[in-house]
Each structure stands twice: as structure tokens, then as C-alpha cells.
Amino acid sequence: MARHTLPTLVAIDGPAGSGKSSVSRAAARRLGFAYLDTGAAYRALAWLALERKTDNTQADAITALLKDFDYSIGTDPDEYFVTVGQTDVTDAIRSPEVSAAVSAVARVPAVRGALTELFRSIAENVDRPGVIIEGRDITTIVAPEAEVRILLTATEEARMTRRSAEITTQSAETVAEQLRSRDRADSQVVDFMSAADGVITVDSTHLDFEQTIEAVIDVYHTCTKRALNE
Numbered sequence: 447m448a449r450h451t452l453p454t455l456v457a458i459d460g461p462a463g464s465g466k467s468s469v470s471r472a473a474a475r476r477l478g479f480a481y482l483d484t485g486a487a488y489r490a491l492a493w494l495a496l497e498r499k500t501d502n503t504q505a506d507a508i509t510a511l512l513k514d515f516d517y518s519i520g521t522d523p524d525e526y527f528v529t530v531g532q533t534d535v536t537d538a539i540r541s542p543e544v545s546a547a548v549s550a551v552a553r554v555p556a557v558r559g560a561l562t563e564l565f566r567s568i569a570e571n572v573d574r575p576g577v578i579i580e581g582r583d584i585t586t587i588v589a590p591e592a593e594v595r596i597l598l599t600a601t602e603e604a605r606m607t608r609r610s611a612e613i614t615t616q617s618a619e620t621v622a623e624q625l626r627s628r629d630r631a632d633s634q635v636v637d638f639m640s641a642a643d644g645v646i647t648v649d650s651t652h653l654d655f656e657q658t659i660e661a662v663i664d665v666y667h668t669c670t671k672r673a674l675n676e
């Protein structure tokens with residue numbers, strides 16, 4: 447059977463609160479692309495571990511969860527949802543408990559291997575001409591061959607200010623400390639603080655939301671034009 451044309455891949459990595467999900471989703475909408483949030487899968491597995499009262503320091507116990515991890519995510523930027531089995535976990539995976547547990551789950555190599563395969567398969571099968579995939583290791587591990595590779599960053603101060611404006615149920619100090627400690631734990635596993643070779647940095651520290659979306663779309667046009675001329 448003839449293989450369908452593969453979608454254009456736009457890979458975006460960056461630290462917590464750098465705007466990966468909000469900016470990627472808005473840019474995907476404008477480009478008519480699908481949007482794949484990879485952090486949601488790690489969060490959903492962490493949610494399952496909490497539901498099953500699994501000790502998340504035990505790699506074997508976390509790995510065992512993968513065998514009945516019935517995960518599904520919406521890749522339409524206008525119809526985002528995350529389910530595990532019959533349960534809609536779209537909101538539950540954003541809880542402070544899941545955010546605090548997720549890095550321990552994400553450090554397990556078998557989990558990373560399985561989810562990487564899942565992301566590649568979802569991305570290959572979207573029903574759009576392209577897909578924006580965002581996370582921590584997309585430009586380097588999940589899709590190093592992506593036509594467009596971006597590191598979306600902002601200073602720690604800017605990221606914390608934006609995140610604490612969003613989360614009003616916790617103090618700014620608590621939000622900042624959670625963000626910092628998640629980045630610390632995650633960066634022991636993958637490097638998302640510096641751009642790998644060929645990856646273009648978009649620093650949004652002094653850009654507003656709209657300007658950041660435009661900056662990402664500009665990089666997309668520059669990279670795709672360059673590829674056409676090669």
C-alpha cells in the first residue's frame with residue numbers, strides 16, 4: 447500500500463512556563479496544523495501512578511503501568527482533550543499533585559522510550575499538512591529530523607511572573623519554587639536549556655504573547671523557504 451505523505455514537523459522545546467503549549471497551540475491554529483502536547487502523556491502517566499498509589503521512585507512499578515496505559519490526546523488545536531481509559535483527565539493532569547510527581551515518572555528510561563514511540567506514531571498520523579510537537583526532547587530525541595526546530599525560552603523571572611498570574615490558588619513563591627524544582631529535576635534527564643545544533647532560539651522575555659506567536663511562525667517560514675532552496 448502507498449505510504450501517505452508525512453506531515454511537516456515543527457519541534458518546540460523549552461523549560462516550564464516558557465509558553466510552549468499556549469504558543470504552539472495558537473501557531474498550529476494559524477498554520478492549519480495539528481498540535482501535539484507531549485508533556486500531557488507524562489502527566490497522564492503520573493496521574494495514573496497517583497490513582498493506583500504506585501511508588502513513583504520505583505522504576506519497575508512505573509514501567510509496569512505502561513502495559514495498560516490506554517492513552518488518548520486530541521491533536522486538533524481547537525479540540526484539546528486527554529483521556530486515560532474512559533476517564534477525561536484534561537484538567538486533572540494540571541493539578542499541583544501531578545506537577546509534583548511527573549518528573550519522577552519522566553526520568554524512567556522505559557517510559558521515555560515508550561512515549562517517544564507513541565509521539566512519533568501520533569505525529570505521523572495527523573490529518574493535517576503539519577504538526578507542531580512541543581516538549582523537552584522533541585528537537586533532539588523525538589524528532590531531530592523535524593523541518594523546523596525551535597527552543598522557546600524566557601528568563602526564569604518572566605516565566606515565573608507569567609505562571610503565577612495564571613495560578614491564583616497558590617502563592618507566587620510556591621509557584622516559583624515548583625517551577626524551579628521541576629526544571630532542575632527535568633534537566634538532569636534532557637537538555638532543554640540550550641539549543642542543540644541547528645535549533646533556533648526564540649527568546650520571548652521581551653515579547654508579548656502575539657509577538658511570540660509571530661516569531662515562531664517567522665522561524666517556520668524561514669526554515670521551510672530555506673529547505674525549498676536546498
Ligand SMILES: Nc1ncnc2c1ncn2[C@@H]1O[C@H](COP(=O)(O)OP(=O)(O)OP(=O)(O)O)[C@@H](O)[C@H]1O
Nearest residue numbers: 462463464465466467468608612650653654655658
Ligand atoms: N510571550 C508571552 N507573554 C506573556 N505571557 C505569555 C507569553 N508566552 C506565554 N505566556 C503565558 O505564560 C503562561 C505559561 O505558558 P504555557 O503554559 O504555554 O507554558 P509551557 O511552556 O507550556 O509550560 P509547562 O511546561 O509548565 O506546561 C501562560 O499563561 C501563557 O499564556
Ligand SMILES: Nc1ccn([C@@H]2O[C@H](COP(=O)(O)O)[C@@H](O)[C@H]2O)c(=O)n1
Nearest residue numbers: 484485486488548549552581582583632
Ligand atoms: N518531551 C517531554 C515533555 C514533558 N516531559 C515531562 O513532562 C512534564 C510535564 O510537561 P509539561 O510540558 O506539561 O510541563 C515535564 O516537567 C517533564 O517532566 C518530558 O520529560 N519530556
